[in-house]
Amino acid sequence: MFPSNEGGIALPIEHLSYSSISLLERCPRAWHNRYIKGLQSTPNWKMITGSAFDETVNFHYNQKKATGSDEPIDTLQDFVKEEFDQRKEECTWIPGQDKKKQQDKVLTACTKGIGEFRDKILQKVEPDGVQIEIMHEFTPGLSFKGYVDLIEVKENKLIIVDNKTTWRRWHGTEKLWQLISYSYMLNLQGLDIRETRYDVCLLKKRDDPEVSQFTDFISDTQHKFIQSKLDWAIKYISSAMKDNTLFNYNLTSWQCGNSCPYVNQCELELGMKLRT
Numbered sequence: 707m708f709p710s711n712e713g714g715i716a717l718p719i720e721h722l723s724y725s726s727i728s729l730l731e732r733c734p735r736a737w738h739n740r741y742i743k744g745l746q747s748t749p750n751w752k753m754i755t756g757s758a759f760d761e762t763v764n765f766h767y768n769q770k771k772a773t774g775s776d777e778p779i780d781t782l783q784d785f786v787k788e789e790f791d792q793r794k795e796e797c798t799w800i801p802g803q804d805k806k807k808q809q810d811k812v813l814t815a816c817t818k819g820i821g822e823f824r825d826k827i828l829q830k831v832e833p834d835g836v837q838i839e840i841m842h843e844f845t846p847g848l849s850f851k852g853y854v855d856l857i858e859v860k861e862n863k864l865i866i867v868d869n870k871t872t873w874r875r876w877h878g879t880e881k882l883w884q885l886i887s888y889s890y891m892l893n894l895q896g897l898d899i900r901e902t903r904y905d906v907c908l909l910k911k912r913d914d915p916e917v918s919q920f921t922d923f924i925s926d927t928q929h930k931f932i933q934s935k936l937d938w939a940i941k942y943i944s945s946a947m948k949d950n951t952l953f954n955y956n957l958t959s960w961q962c963g964n965s966c967p968y969v970n971q972c973e974l975e976l977g978m979k980l981r982t
Contacts, residue, residue, distance in 0.1 A: 738953035747967030758789035819915040
């Protein structure tokens with residue numbers, strides 16, 4: 707039985723997450739395709755790169771937590787290559803360009819990136835928890851779910867850390883509310899962690915990678931902001947279940963036709979080409 711809102715409309719979900727609410731805000735039709743229709747998306751090359759990088763970082767931190775030592779660079783580079791190779795045939799590549807050359811360039815950027823990330827970030831971190839699932843029921847039958855990449859102990863303080871790989875310059879504020887939401891849910895569970903950090907690796911196909919960190923301290927006001935987002939999402943989905951036109955297309959989204967994994971379905975429904 708799915709949870710209901712105050713108006714008695716059954717919600718078609720059992721949990722919300724940062725990614726699902728972000729998708730709903732960005733394009734209700736894409737959210738509908740993912741969570742109502744249950745369409746499985748095909749990952750693009752940026753997504754598989756992020757997954758391979760994340761798995762490698764998690765491997766390093768788990769090893770370091772167990773042994774107290776950092777993994778050698780060549781071990782991490784071999785690991786990220788193996789993770790990349792497992793995923794490279796499952797994703798979409800830029801049409802009209804040699805796929806093998808694309809894969810080689812991306813893999814080279816990935817291996818260089820993990821080496822730089824190890825030297826400037828991984829060696830300095832003391833992991834306390836790795837890939838921690840957060841599940842908090844904030845209304846009967848409906849939970850918030852997320853995964854914290856890392857909780858670090860630093861100067862007797864706990865810090866929530868998220869690892870990011872990106873192919874464009876990143877300024878730290880773009881996904882700030884992701885970590886605010888994790889801080890809020892942990893706070894509701896009695897763990898008050900207010901310091902958060904993004905550890906970011908900017909990957910480049912032609913130049914050397916860049917590594918940066920963005921730290922923030924979460925306030926009670928920001929926690930209230932998360933609750934307002936959750937309330938908005940529940941009300942919007944409830945209304946859209948009564949009026950399906952609210953699951954509308956957002957053709958102005960920068961991802962539409964560019965990197966949205968549901969563009970094929972939208973092109974079929976609209977009878978028009980969206981990809982650039």
